[in-house]
Amino acid sequence: MVNFMLEIKAELENLTDLRPQGGCDDENFRYHFKLKCGHCGEITQKETYVSLVETVPLPIGKGHTHLVQKCKFCGRDGTITMITGRGRPLTHADSEAAKSAPLMLFECRGFEPLDYVFRGEWEAKSLEGTKFEGIDLSGDEFAEYDEKGECPVMVSKPSATFNVVR
Template sequence: MVNFALKIGADFENIASLQPQGGCDDPSFSYFFKLKCGSCNEVTQKETCVSLGETVPLPVGKGTTNLIQKCKFCGREGTITMIPGSGYPLTQRLSQAGHDSAVMVFDCRGYEPVDFVFGGGWKAESLEGTIFEDIDLSGGEFVEYDEKGQCPVMISNLRAIFKVW
């Protein structure tokens, strides 16, 4: 069992914070990434979708997990279980210091998450308190105008990495 934190970073202009739409523990937010088999090191060709709101029973014993998947190359099975309460938004302070923020932690058994893909469903708050919802970051950036603060806002240079937690 190894826990991996999904750490995100970005450059902000007049942005106070960035996080999944309903917060880091949003059960409807979907995380998309590829998986590397811990047995044969094969990486999945397509991204896998994992969310807190979707659980399946474990094949042995009691309990649930968020994903059970079999490696198409070697046939070994692995699980990914999300750990709620472990993530926090990326803030302006962290961004300016060049630090990343762990938005979610995954308990991985038999797999290692790799290559996170930014998509829709993000929320940002401007320095003036304006909330921008359902942001699609698949293009690598977000640019808008904050009417309240009368200034442009921008999220750019998005990056994501999985780190052992």
């Protein structure tokens, strides 16, 4: 078992607290990525997703997990379980310092997550406090105007990495 922390970075202009709409632990938000088999090294051609609301029984033993998938090359099963309470939004200060923010922790057995894809709806607030919802980062950029703060707001160059944590 290895734990992988999904960490995100982005350039935030006049925005702070970028996160999945509803929060990092929103049970309906889908995290999309590819998988690498821990046994044979095969990388899935298609991306898969996990969400907190969708669980399946473990193939062996008791309990549930968020994903059970069989490697198409070697036939081994792998699981991914999401661990809540470890993520936080990406702040303006993080962006200014070119730092990343932890978003979600994944306990992986037999698979390694790769190539996170920014899908779904995101939210952030302007430095003046205006809330922006329904942000689509699939096109690598979001731009709008904050009427209250009388300034442009933008999210650009979103990137993500999976880092091993102990």
